[in-house]
Each structure stands twice: as structure tokens, then as C-alpha cells.
Amino acid sequence: MADQHAIGSRRGLKPALPLLLPAYLWLTVAIFLPLSAMVFFSFMTDLPLAGREWAFTLDNYAAFFSQSLYLTLLLASLRLGLEVTLWCVVIGYPAAYVLAKVLKGRSREAIFLLVILPFWSNGLVRIFSWAMVLREGGILDTALNAVLPFKINIDLMYSYPAVIIGLVHSYVPYMVLTCYLTLQAIDDSLIEAGRSLGASRRQVLWRVIIPLSMPGLIAGAALIFVPVVGSFMEPRILGGRTGTFYGTVIEDQFVAVFNWPLGAALSFILLAVVLVILAVASPMLKRAA
Template identity: 40%
Template sequence: MKTRDADRLALILLLTPFVMWIGLLIVLPHAGVVLLSLREKVAPRMFEYGLGNYIAFLKEPIYLNTLMRTAVMSLLVTALALLVAFPVAFYIAKVARARSRAALLLLCLVPLWVSDLVRAFGWIVLLRETGIVSSALQALGLAAGPVELLYNDATVVVGLVYTVVLFMIVPLVSTLDGMDDSLIEAGFNLGGSRLTVLRRIVVPYAMPGIVSGSIIVFMLTAGSYLTPVLLGGKTSMWFTEQIYDQFITRFNWESGAAFGVSLLVFTSLVVWIGLRLTGQQLATTVARR
């Protein structure tokens, strides 16, 4: 009996920090934001609860267009991050020697050693009119004058891919590392080409890692603020900028909260659709990584 009580106490002590973390830093703030989004201002310092903030959001085309644009761009970044990360993850998990795997993963971690702000300013130094790339193009005779490579969608996409690609590599390495090499050998022995083995064996096996990495990358990209604003400039048209504008510029916290909840619901819907299309479940993707 004493042993059972001791085990129960140990379990409670182990779970208490996690429960407090989830409750105080995730559940309560989100619940507060949801309640704030339902407040409608009817008079100075007088509020009523309703759906007015959401109705105003749905009636304004620019907000819906910005949300859809953010979703499309986030999906593009996710796809490009997958294309970049998959060969790297496969090499680390299946080709590289055991001693060099840790070093390769460490190299992938290097971009995370600095903040998003420093990484964004690094891209600005490279791509501005007087930056390294522009100067190199002029020195090689490929450009007659300064070349401005900032403040467009391509730059924003490149900056975001660079920022989030690690979060695609790690789940893929974790999944591919558990794959038996004999499966690939059997595919070649049965006459399959490299493309066939990749399509019929490697990709289906890596699907949980692909889905989990895509979910993480998509959510991080859709919720990004610094990179789109700094690299995209005034024409970035990113939905998080609309949220910032409501909170900070207009001091309309109720509307900003409604925008934030809308972004969360919309991105969650996109993730759910992706899970349905791929036949995966959270229990077999993110929860197992």
C-alpha cells in the first residue's frame, strides 16, 4: 500500500510542472484571448459579449485576402522546406557514418543560435542595394547598377524556408533512422529504380515524419511576424501584421484577439485537412516524434 502511494505521489510530482505549464502558459492565455475576442464595445468603457468582431472580420475583404495569402505562402514555404530537408535528412539518417551524424545535426542547428531578428537583418545585409549580393553582381559585370533584392515575396519565402527548415529535418531524421536498410535493398533487388524505391518505399515509410514536420513548419510560418515584415517591407501582406496593427496601432484589442483566434482556427483547419488527405493521425505523427 505504501509503495502504491509513493508511486502515485511521484507521478503527481512529475506531472505537476507539465500541467502547470500547459494550464498557465497555454490554456489560460488562449481562453483569455477567446473571451476578449467576444467583447463588443457598445459605449465608452461598456462592452457586451457577441460575435461582432468576427462578423466585422468576415465582412472586410482585405482581411480575408490577407489570411488566404498567408495560408498559401505558408504552404509554399512548407513544400520548399520539405524539398530541401528530405535529401539532407536521408543523407544524415542513411548515408552518413554514425560518428558524423551528430556533427551534421549540429550544423543544422547553427541558424537557431541567433534570434529571428538577427537572421532577418543578416538577409538584409546580403540582399539590400548596397549588400554583398548586389556588390558581387556588379563586380562580375552581371548588373549595371545596384540591385534591390529585398521587399518581395521571393525574399520572404527564402528567409522563411531558411528559418524553419530545421524543424522539417529533425522529424524526418527521426523517422528515417528507424527504417531498416533491408527494405531499400529489397526494392532494388526486385528491379525497382531509384525513383521507384523512393516513391514506393522510402516516402511511405517517412510519411509520419513528413506530416509532423509539415505541421510544425506550417504553423510556425503562418504565425511568423519578424521575417515577413522585415524582408517583405510594407507590401508583405502577412496576417500577423494585421493582428499587430489591431493591437498596437489601433489599440483595438478585441478585434486583434478575434483576428488571432481566426488565424488559429484557420491554420488548425488546414492541418486537419492535411491529416485527412494523407491518412495520418496526430497520434502517429507529432505525438510520436
């Protein structure tokens, strides 16, 4: 970031203030105050709106700990995040390696762009596009039945695997991006040195390449795990009835059940979990940046 080369030509906060203030004021009003408000509301019985009675309470947190449903769903979401992250490593890391070490020049640039391009297109629409593929009588079903001699029914739509497929599709470009950045920085002569000293390909991979690219792997894993744990739209669209996770329960509190204080408490618990994960990963993230 900006601190390595910044030769603060002028000292002090004063000249910087008029340029900084608008941006940070905006972030305060739209991000930091809302997050604080959420914590505050999570300790209330009701929203302090026009004439409604409210009082401070710990009930919303008690609900989380007394009803096993919420904890079960949080664990289900954490497991979902773990599985999606693992698949992204398995699928994304080899791709990043090929991009960084096998492909050269213009074809590398073009393919790299192609891989991360979908990531920047609309996530909702991409999740929806899987519905076309996974539904019964969809493309996958038709194509497999045309090739295979026996009749099979592929109806992955509204199932746990469908949610996994959709989420991996959404987030694997992240893993490719972060791993590519660290793999690209590994000096080829290190790999050659290992080989010429008698290490097998496998030894070079496990002793040289993977340890050196670890920061990219960790960064990618954190950047995938965190949003997946908080996902609700993907399980809703692809999971149907099986797609009830911690995120969908929070969504329900705000748009269906209208129990905002409980929703705020559930959100804050998720935030705490996320912050712990980011704190653990942050030293690695810094090295990767």
C-alpha cells in the same frame, strides 16, 4: 513519451499531485486561461477596464466576414505557409536523406548538429542578417556583379521572395530534423531488397523510401506551416510594404490601432485554423514521435 516504460510504481493521483500541481498551475495561468480569455474578449465591444462601457457583440467576427481584406490576408498567409513548407520539403528532404543514409559516424553527427544549430539561435537576428545579403548594394548584388560580365541590380529586399527566403532559412532545419529521424529508422536491408528484386533507384525512392518516411514529412510540414501562417516579424523586416499578412494585421490591432477585441477575434480565427490543421496532422505526428 513517458508512457511506454512508465511502470507506475505507485497508483493514483495523490502522490503525484504535489509534484504536478506547480507546473500545471503555471501553464494554466500563463497559457490556458489567457487563451480562454482571448475567446471571451473577442465577443466584447471594448475591454472591461476601469469604467469603460462594454457589451457582448458579434461585430468582431462580422468584421472578418464582411470586409474581404481579412479573408484575403488570411488566404495570403496560408499561401505563404504552403510555399515555405514546399520549399522546405524540396531543400530539406534530400539533405535529411544524405545525412541518414550516406554520411556515417562522426561526420554525420557533426554535420547534423551544424544543420540544426541555427534553428536554436535567435530567429529575429537571423531574419535581420538576410537584410545584409538581399539589399541593393548588399553582398549578393556585389558578388554577382563581380562575377557576371553584364550589370544587374539585385534588390530583393522588401519583396515577397525576400520573405520566402528568410522564412525557408528559418524553418528548413525543422524539416531536416523530422525527416532525418524517420529516414534513419528505415532498415537498409529493405532498400537492398527492393534493388535486388529489380527495382530501379527511382522506384525504390517512390515505393519504399518516401512512403516509409511520410510521417517525418508530415510532422515537419505541420511544424513549419503553423508558425509561418502566424508570422509577422519576418514579413515586416524583409517584406516592407509588400509584407502585409494576416499576422501583421493582428500585430497592428494590439500595438498600433489598439482594437484589442478585433485583434482577439482575428487571433481566435487563426487559432481555429491552426487547430484544424494540427488535428488533421496529429495521427501522423503521433506515428512520427
